[in-house]
Amino acid sequence: MTSRNKNSILCPNCRKLISADESRCPYCGISKPGSWWKNNLLTQGVSSADQIIKAVIYANIGMYIISLLFNSRLPGLSFNPFYILSPENRSLLLLGATGTIPVDNVHGWWTLVSANYLHGGILHILFNMFAFSQIAPLVSREYGVYRMFIIYTLSGIIGFRISYLAGVAFTIGASAAICGLIGAAIYYGKSRGGTYGQAIYRQIGGWALGIMLFGFVVPGINNWGHAAGILAGAVLGFFMGYNERTKESLLHKILAGSCAIITAIVLCWAVASGISSI
16 A cells, blocks of 8 residues: 555646556546656646635735835825825836836836736725636636636736727736636636526626726726726637636646746846836
């Protein structure tokens, strides 16, 4: 029993217990599941969706706190609830806000990543993180955690890229990425159909409608980013598929790991370059 346990591993693709000497996983068919390059952090990834969801939330909170510390003065309270504990535009610019002004005149294209982790006030980040914590588990369950993170990251980048092309001068926030998850959930519900699929479609469609109406009522909302994020999420959901059609593969894990590495590098660069510019 002891010898067998030592030679047993979890398949890096389907996570079933198998022998390390198997030439092919008897459950999912992946070749050489015991090879070292298929059993590292990048390919094995994380054990649950909660880990990535919490990591995204912590990264957003961390960048928000850092943006407040970059203020030239202590953030004060405001009669306008949207501006309570707000970082200065200068702080956001230093940390990688995006739009035509930052991209063309200050930082460049890396802000398409960093801007997804910046927020303009306490209500801004609370609303976005609440929405993310509600929608990300659903998308993780139906698409898998790796595809969820790929959709989140790429939708944010695409949303800000489209808003840049539309001439939005200065923009931040996780809402474009969150809208990508909404778009993927809408596509899933419509594609799957049935009672469950239609329930998802109606519920998440209500979220999308509410976000778009909110954007037209409240000034300063990046509607281009929201709309582009929803469309990007639906398209990514279509091309990558969901669990009931195709299981997550090693490629999805590598792509999600690449998104995580790029995001970490960009955020570290944003903080380091911001500190050097103060």
